[in-house]
Amino acid sequence: MAADQKSPVAPLLEVIDLKTHFPIRTGVFSRVSGHVYAVDGVSINLREGETLGLVGESGSGKSTLGKSIMRLVEPTSGEIKISGVAITGLNKRDMFVHRRQVQMVFQDPYSSLNPRIPVGKVVAEALHIHGIASGVAADEMVRELFRRVGLRAAQTRNYANEFSGGQRQRVGIARALALNPKLIIADEPVSALDVSVQAQVINLFMDLQQELGLSYLFIAHDLAVVAQVCHRIAVMYLGKIIEVANRDELFKAPQHPYTQALLASIPIPNPEIKPAADRVLQGDIPSPSDPPKGCRFHTRCPLAETRCRTEEPPFKEGSPGHWVACHLH
Amino acid sequence: MDAMAAVLELKNLQTQFATRDGIVRAVDGVSYAVGQGETLGVVGESGCGKSVSSLSILRLIPDPPGKIVGGSVLFAGEDLTRVSEERIRAVRGNEISMIFQEPMTSLNPMMTIGKQISEPLTRHLGLSKKQAADRAQEMLALVQIPDTRKWLSGYPHEMSGGMRQRVMIAIALACDPKVLIADEPTTALDVTIQAQILQLIRELQEKMGTAVIMVTHDLGVIAEVADRVVVMYAGRKIEEASVKKLFARPRHPYTRGLMTAIPRLDKITNGDGLSKRLTEIPGVVPPLYDLPAGCAFADRCGYATDQCRIEKPVFEKKSPNHWAACWQELPG
Numbered sequence: 141m142a143a144d145q146k147s148p149v150a151p152l153l154e155v156i157d158l159k160t161h162f163p164i165r166t167g168v169f170s171r172v173s174g175h176v177y178a179v180d181g182v183s184i185n186l187r188e189g190e191t192l193g194l195v196g197e198s199g200s201g202k203s204t205l206g207k208s209i210m211r212l213v214e215p216t217s218g219e220i221k222i223s224g225v226a227i228t229g230l231n232k233r234d235m236f237v238h239r240r241q242v243q244m245v246f247q248d249p250y251s252s253l254n255p256r257i258p259v260g261k262v263v264a265e266a267l268h269i270h271g272i273a274s275g276v277a278a279d280e281m282v283r284e285l286f287r288r289v290g291l292r293a294a295q296t297r298n299y300a301n302e303f304s305g306g307q308r309q310r311v312g313i314a315r316a317l318a319l320n321p322k323l324i325i326a327d328e329p330v331s332a333l334d335v336s337v338q339a340q341v342i343n344l345f346m347d348l349q350q351e352l353g354l355s356y357l358f359i360a361h362d363l364a365v366v367a368q369v370c371h372r373i374a375v376m377y378l379g380k381i382i383e384v385a386n387r388d389e390l391f392k393a394p395q396h397p398y399t400q401a402l403l404a405s406i407p408i409p410n411p412e413i414k415p416a417a418d419r420v421l422q423g424d425i426p427s428p429s430d431p432p433k434g435c436r437f438h439t440r441c442p443l444a445e446t447r448c449r450t451e452e453p454p455f456k457e458g459s460p461g462h463w464v465a466c467h468l469h
Numbered sequence: 470m471d472a473m474a475a476v477l478e479l480k481n482l483q484t485q486f487a488t489r490d491g492i493v494r495a496v497d498g499v500s501y502a503v504g505q506g507e508t509l510g511v512v513g514e515s516g517c518g519k520s521v522s523s524l525s526i527l528r529l530i531p532d533p534p535g536k537i538v539g540g541s542v543l544f545a546g547e548d549l550t551r552v553s554e555e556r557i558r559a560v561r562g563n564e565i566s567m568i569f570q571e572p573m574t575s576l577n578p579m580m581t582i583g584k585q586i587s588e589p590l591t592r593h594l595g596l597s598k599k600q601a602a603d604r605a606q607e608m609l610a611l612v613q614i615p616d617t618r619k620w621l622s623g624y625p626h627e628m629s630g631g632m633r634q635r636v637m638i639a640i641a642l643a644c645d646p647k648v649l650i651a652d653e654p655t656t657a658l659d660v661t662i663q664a665q666i667l668q669l670i671r672e673l674q675e676k677m678g679t680a681v682i683m684v685t686h687d688l689g690v691i692a693e694v695a696d697r698v699v700v701m702y703a704g705r706k707i708e709e710a711s712v713k714k715l716f717a718r719p720r721h722p723y724t725r726g727l728m729t730a731i732p733r734l735d736k737i738t739n740g741d742g743l744s745k746r747l748t749e750i751p752g753v754v755p756p757l758y759d760l761p762a763g764c765a766f767a768d769r770c771g772y773a774t775d776q777c778r779i780e781k782p783v784f785e786k787k788s789p790n791h792w793a794a795c796w797q798e799l800p801g
């Protein structure tokens with residue numbers, strides 16, 4: 141949006157060297173026998189009105205990063221700032237206030253709604269808990285929110301199972317919007333939807349950004365979806381961000397061999413274009429509890445050299461705004 | 470599908486489920502065929518009957534509530550809907566095999582990988598234990614599992630999603646099937662792993678001449694692997710064409726809607742798609758227990774007329790190698 145007209149203030153979201161490790165417990169005494177390095181030193185920032193896409197293989201740590209920012213999981217170390225305020229050290233009460241600014245929309249519109257309560261009530265409750273509105277005033281706000289996300293006001297009385305997948309995702313978005321957040325973390329918000337309904341929800345995300353100046357951290361594995369909605373894109377691999385760039389820059393000039401492989405792997409819906417024969421990566425993703433030494437991608441990288449196996453590549457800004465962690469750049 | 474001899478042919482297949490809401494016509498008179506070495510793509514909205522039609526081929530529909538109530542499945546001179554229970558079991562996983570949507574639930578968590586591949590070999594092909602184990606190891610190597618020796622005695626939960634799906638493919642191909650039915654074989658996987666698996670299926674198909682039925686909702690996958698495509702909507706086949714014809718000029722408004730609703734990376738990177746709105750298909754699929762008298766898509770269709778709402782469109786030839794069920798002549 142109009143971010144460029146403002147004086148250089150602190151970014152809306154700033155994540156600095158964030159690590160979220162999960163202990164692996166084994167045996168009868170549940171001894172900690174190792175760690176899953178789900179997020180392992182991630183730094184990102186997000187401006188107001190901006191959408192940052194987060195892509196990467198399954199298990200690379202995208203959801204964990206999103207949940208860490210929400211503090212639905214506790215980060216191990218590092219810092220998270222919202223509008224310049226560090227939230228990593230906040231106590232429960234201050235955290236409660238912060239919650240309003242950052243909301244999450246989940247992948248699965250089925251399991252994220254209580255089936256026994258009318259969906260309108262679910263949203264009204266959030267308003268009540270945060271002391272925004274209650275009673276009749278809350279109900280009216282909920283109806284307004286429903287209209288805003290393309291549902292009918294009367295549908296506030298329906299139960300979750302009476303909605304289609306796309307409608308449930310709209311309810312999820314209405315609930316996220318209820319607290320008037322600045323940032324929405326959308327974790328695979330359209331992956332569970334049909335292609336025809338997916339377009340409806342993607343358009344809704346884009347319209348809401350226009351109207352409300354929202355920022356999104358948009359997690360998805362479908363790169364075409366990400367390309368549609370994001371201004372900038374960050375690529376994650378095994379707990380680390382390995383490349384960040386503007387959308388067009390990333391698609392035109394991907395630098396990291398993993399990003400290149402990722403882009404080359406996307407099937408293009410045009411039978412006249414034949415896939416390049418050499419695009420297929422060899423090998424599986426290594427275990428996040430035992431990541432490879434050096435560059436984490438070296439076990440699958442067609443270009444890996446000796447130092448890639450021993451030395452971790454620094455995250456460098458090769459051209460303005462285009463960061464990559466690769467020895468070859 | 471006139472020119473090539475069909476290996477497998479569905480004729481007017483009807484499969485229904487008895488539910489509390491009424492009779493669900495999950496597959497409502499679907500016909501398609503697939504030839505040797507050919508890949509038939511099957512696409513369509515979630516719940517339109519893609520999986521039920523492929524499960525019906527092998528009579529894997531839970532009965533009750535499900536039942537094949539009409540039509541036939543012709544394979545090697547037999548109608549599989551009518552053969553004995555014994556015969557269909559001999560066909561399953563042997564002459565026709567299937568890769569399912571969810572790799573984890575379709576592998577046996579208690580059985581070693583090696584056993585799961587070799588068991589059908591001893592059962593169907595009468596191989597000795599030793600021969601079957603050797604073949605299992607060979608198959609693992611074929612689907613590019615490293616450390617094949619070690620994995621023979623490994624269990625599914627120790628593998629990544631991509632590895633499990635490759636084991637499914639190894640099992641499906643171990644008996645050299647004539648037909649491979651792949652139901653969303655890559656939906657749960659990442660694009661880099663998906664690319665590996667699609668290439669693998671293609672290579673094996675070239676080597677063995679397998680006929681492949683590829684069920685997916687991903688038009689990108691269809692464009693890449695299919696020779697011919699069947700589009701389904703609400704239990705029916707609404708369009709069929711060679712892959713090139715389908716993408717060049719879809720004849721059914723639903724297919725058109727699908728093509729314009731997907732974000733297209735190739736368009737965006739051409740610099741002409743800067744966060745434009747996508748074209749939506751408004752509304753949702755009608756419930757299959759309460760289908761309208763006319764075209765099931767009419768409610769969502771910008772071209773619909775009164776005729777469309779009253780009378781079911783006939784599935785007819787629109788041009789060589791191209792059929793659709795639509796009363797309207799769409800602009801080119």
Ligand SMILES: Nc1ncnc2c1ncn2[C@@H]1O[C@H](COP(=O)(O)OP(=O)(O)OP(=O)(O)O)[C@@H](O)[C@H]1O
Pocket residue numbers: 162163176177178196197198199200201202203204205361428
């Ligand atoms: N609560 C948890 N306890 C232990 N390990 C976890 C937990 N949550 C996630 N992990 C592990 O952390 C890693 C990263 O998981 P995460 O869900 O963040 O991946 P992701 O990138 O979102 O993957 P996907 O694309 O499949 O959703 C995985 O190896 C996962 O198994």
Ligand SMILES: Nc1ncnc2c1ncn2[C@@H]1O[C@H](COP(=O)(O)OP(=O)(O)OP(=O)(O)O)[C@@H](O)[C@H]1O
Pocket residue numbers: 486487488493495513514515516517518519520521522531534535686757
């Ligand atoms: N056991 C069952 N009982 C009742 N209805 C069923 C049963 N199995 C499937 N159906 C119904 O049959 C219809 C077709 O389902 P099917 O699984 O073939 O859809 P699909 O096209 O494969 O969808 P998807 O893309 O989501 O996999 C659906 O409406 C579904 O609800």
Ligand SMILES: [Mg+2]
Pocket residue numbers: 202203204327
């Ligand atoms: Mg995730």
Ligand SMILES: [Mg+2]
Pocket residue numbers: 519520521570652
């Ligand atoms: Mg299915």
